[in-house]
Amino acid sequence: MTTQVAFLFPGQGSQNVGMGADVFAASTAARHVFNTFDETLGFSLSNLCFQGPEETLRSTINAQPAIVAVSLAYLAAFQEALSPQNSSWSTPLIPSYTAGHSVGECTALVAAGAIDVPGVAYLVRERGRLMHEEEERCPGGMAAIIGMDAEALQEICQEVSQQHHNDTGNTEQHPGFGQVVLANYNAPGQIVISGEQHALEAACALARDRGAKRAIPLSVSGAFHSPVMQPAAAKLAASIAATQIQTAAHPIISNISALPMTDASDIRQELAQQIAESVQWIRTIEYLAAQGVNTFFEIGPGQALAGMIKRIVKGATIINIGSVADIDKAVVKVQDLGLLA
CATH class of the missing domain: 3.30.70.250 (Malonyl-CoA ACP transacylase, ACP-binding)
Structure with missing residues (x-):
């Protein structure tokens, strides 16, 4: 296992119309991710990502599953590019840790093997729906x-x-x-x-x-990660209880505590409370750096996390994967750094 790599995933606000269209066209693995989301949710989330309209995509109930789907599509395509015949969420490049900013934590759970794609599609759509309800109420x-x-x-x-x-x-x-x-x-x-x-x-x-x-x-x-979302957190717990979650293969860094978690019960508790609690991103990156992580992959739309990491950890290697061109560059970088050795 590589001991210095973390996979990081962005949160709401990183969405943009057109995101993921290039990787859908280029990668079988990415198409499978989008198709699974579409089938699970019962509508074409992929078309909403690719074509908008922007106002509809920006709505919390849509933006959250869209960002998770696009991030997972790029991760799947990246691993596929590294090993077309033998790839999964965490192979051939095996992360030491995964983490995500806000809803990106749901993406990190898939990358860590704690939840499957249909499960996260259902859960993140429900998360967005409940948070949208509180936006309307307060x-x-x-x-x-x-x-x-x-x-x-x-x-x-x-x-x-x-x-x-x-x-x-x-x-x-x-x-x-x-x-x-x-x-x-x-x-x-x-x-x-x-x-x-x-x-x-x-x-x-x-x-x-x-x-x-x-x-x-x-x-x-809406007022995410604040008391405005506390009623949604209580309701979300029921949906989490109905979702299959297993012990993670790789530790996920908690948004709430900035400490690693793998146990399914800890993950369930985290997911329920996270939407109303503060995101401890500075402490998350500091923890990863203290464990020897010096190569961070930001996987998904936008580059907001890269800017944050640069201000927290000096000299870290940050690799963005948010386009097909980025995947090509990342494959070369992985080879140059000897991360698969």
Whole structure:
């Protein structure tokens, strides 16, 4: 087994119309992934990925399964390119660890052998549906705060949340009403906050007043990884219980704890709570680096994770796989680095 490789998978916001069309045309293994998603979900998710419309693709209920499908298609095609006759999610290039950012963690579970494609297609569609329900019940959003440390930003979120709670009394309300929290610890100097819309706007304004360089709204339609999603987390647990999950062949780094997990019961608990808890991405990458990982494969649409990794670990090798051309380059890089030796 290679001891220095991690497979990483992106989350919501990385979607774009046209994603995956090139690998669908080029790879038998990729086509199988898309066809399995289409059959499991009962509609052509692949056509939505390839042709849009963008507004429909961006909706949480569609974006989440679409990103997972495209990421898995590129992984399958990459392994197929390395060994056309003998490939799987984790061969011939065997990862030491897998991890994913938010919904990307579901992709990581497949790559680690904990869940199969029909299972993840069903689960991630249900995850998106339940999260979409909470978007409707308690509108909110997320924003990246640039140039402010976590402690100062935490104070702002607590101050705003307490103020909104006092203003409304928060009785008989949605548990996320008036709440804003630190949601994604993405990289030093870049933390994402998430919450109910009015509280989010107030926190962004206060962060700017107190020295943040920028407060950038994210291209998502709800307050993910915040108390707004707590009712969805409780409902999702029932769907997770009905999904076949097994002990992982390779450890997945938890979004919540930034520690490895392989046990099926731990994975079930993680999946249920993850949508309402903070994503500890800085700690995830730091943990991987501390274990000797120095080659990171970002597999799926976009290159957001690569930018984060560069700010967390200096000198790491980062290989993006988000197009057929990327796969060709990655195969050469794997050979050059001797990762299959």
